[in-house]
Amino acid sequence: xxxxxxxxxxxxxxxxxxxxxxxxxxxxxxxxxxxxxxxxxxxxxxxxxxxxxxxxxxxxxxxxxxxxxxxxxxxxxxxxxxxxxxxxxxxxxxxxxxxxxxxxxxxxxxxxxxxxxxxxxxxxxxxxxxxxxxxxxxxxxxxxxxxxxxxxxxxxxxxxxxxxxxxxxxxxxxxxxxxxxxxxxxxxxxxxxxxxxxxxxxxxxxxxxxxxxxxxxxxxxxxxxxxxxxxxxxxxxxxxxx
Ligand code: ZN
Numbered sequence: 001x002x003x004x005x006x007x008x009x010x011x012x013x014x015x016x017x018x019x020x021x022x023x024x025x026x027x028x029x030x031x032x033x034x035x036x037x038x039x040x041x042x043x044x045x046x047x048x049x050x051x052x053x054x055x056x057x058x059x060x061x062x063x064x065x066x067x068x069x070x071x072x073x074x075x076x077x078x079x080x081x082x083x084x085x086x087x088x089x090x091x092x093x094x095x096x097x098x099x100x101x102x103x104x105x106x107x108x109x110x111x112x113x114x115x116x117x118x119x120x121x122x123x124x125x126x127x128x129x130x131x132x133x134x135x136x137x138x139x140x141x142x143x144x145x146x147x148x149x150x151x152x153x154x155x156x157x158x159x160x161x162x163x164x165x166x167x168x169x170x171x172x173x174x175x176x177x178x179x180x181x182x183x184x185x186x187x188x189x190x191x192x193x194x195x196x197x198x199x200x201x202x203x204x205x206x207x208x209x210x211x212x213x214x215x216x217x218x219x220x221x222x223x224x225x226x227x228x229x230x231x232x233x234x235x236x237x238x239x240x241x242x
Contacts (some may be wrong), residue, residue: 006030007126007165008119010111011070013049014206015231016130016168019176022183022196023167024128025063032068032122034115038107039079041210047074048205054201062188073114078104108141109150116154116162125162128233132168144169146203173234174241181242206231
């Protein structure tokens with residue numbers, strides 16, 4: 001039964017991974033977080049993740065007691081092997097492969113492998129990640145089949161039963177906002193749903209361009225890059241539902 005008491009969340013400081021973190025905090029007794037510094041253009045997310053952790057601790061006391069260590073790994077090597085608009089100063093565009101040039105080949109595979117290695121040492125068997133097939137299926141390393149294959153490969157390769165938990169896999173961006181609201185509501189904090197949504201709007205970072213100057217209803221960002229477009233559209237739709 002010690003199996004599923006602890007979880008490690010791949011936490012980038014964005015909307016999706018913050019919702020995944022709330023999901024884990026509502027389910028597991030001990031939750032640790034892992035982030036990766038790989039020379040991303042939106043390096044500002046490394047500061048956002050610290051702010052989010054801090055705000056969660058302050059605003060959601062029941063979760064604060066479950067929130068354990070935060071781990072940051074240096075993955076500068078990713079920038080060395082890939083040439084993409086996430087790691088280089090170039091325009092966002094679609095490639096002839098049909099994939100956006102924000103795709104960093106192997107990124108999620110590497111993230112999951114390192115997360116599992118860390119989870120091994122921390123005696124954690126559940127790895128939570130915010131990958132999703134629904135709204136934006138352009139990334140092959142976000143697919144459900146890829147996650148299942150990784151779960152099997154990591155479990156066999158490390159001789160430890162891992163569970164890769166993907167709470168956002170089949171929901172839309174607006175449903176992700178709704179999920180955050182529901183998790184906040186159940187946190188025991190008065191008006192917790194709205195508070196968690198507000199926290200995500202104000203403190204998480206999604207914009208690929210790293211823009212923290214322009215504030216919209218849905219938070220900070222350039223408003224033009226694919227990540228901003230998706231976040232804005234999802235928020236707009238979510239707001240029509242509540
Ligand atoms: Zn943007």
